[in-house]
Amino acid sequence: MARRPRRTGTGGEVARLLLRGALGTTMIAHGIKHARTLDGTAGWFSxxxxxxxxxxxxASAAVETTAGALLLAGAATPLAAAATVGTLTVAARSVHARNGFFITAEGWEYVANLGTAAVALAALGPGRLSVDHRLGLHRHLSPGRAAALTTVLGLASGAGQLALYWRDPATAADRGR
Known part of the structure; x- marks a missing residue:
């Protein structure tokens, strides 16, 4: 497997840190919100x-909070990014896809951008200021393989969750007619 370069410029390190910070804290915030309002969140999911x-x-509260914390720390980065992609896949399909693109109409713009950022972070790697770097894990996947692993695992986990637990209310209503 190809190794990532050991050294990157300061700008690249700052960019990775900013991307991890923005994506990680966003996921943590969503997870905490779900955890604090479990009954309301459950009603909404219903x-x-x-x-x-x-x-x-x-599950949403746990996965979002854990994935966010891992991204923030730069730990198990491709797997944490895949968990993020999976969560966002579920959100895109179950809530946002029917509303078009723009977030102002509850569209899929926001979740697509967060998912893309997660894949980009997996490809870029977490940077030197990360748990993965400290443990030497950053050298085990090439950027292309990290992005592919993140994308495939994320989309597969999201699709699996949707197949097991979700039924489109519009489709279910059509079947009842």
């Missing part, structure tokens, strides 16, 4: 077609 809404609320 209203958008999730069959096990209480489980979905707890």
């Amino acid at each position: 209203s958008i077609g999730f069959r096990r809404p209480a489980l979905q609320a707890r």
Whole structure:
């Protein structure tokens, strides 16, 4: 496997740190919000077609908070980024896709950008100021393989979650007619 360069310029390190900070804190904030309002979050998941809404609320809070913390620390970066992509895949399909592109209309713009940022971070690597770098894990995947792993695992986990737990309310209503 190709090794990443050991040294990058200060600008590249700052960019990685900023990307980790923005993405990690965003995921943590969403996870904490879900954790603080589990009953309300479960009710919302029920209203958008999730069959096990209480489980979905707890899982969402745990995955978002954990993935965000790992991204912030630069630990298990491709896997944390994949968890982020999976979460955003579920959000895109279950909530945002039917509303078009722009976030101002609850569209998929925001989740697509966060998901893309997660894949980009996996490809770039977490940088020198990270747990992965400290443990030497940053050298095990080439940028292309890290991006591919993140994308495939993220999309597969999101698709699996949707297949197991979600039914589009519009489709379900059409079947009832």
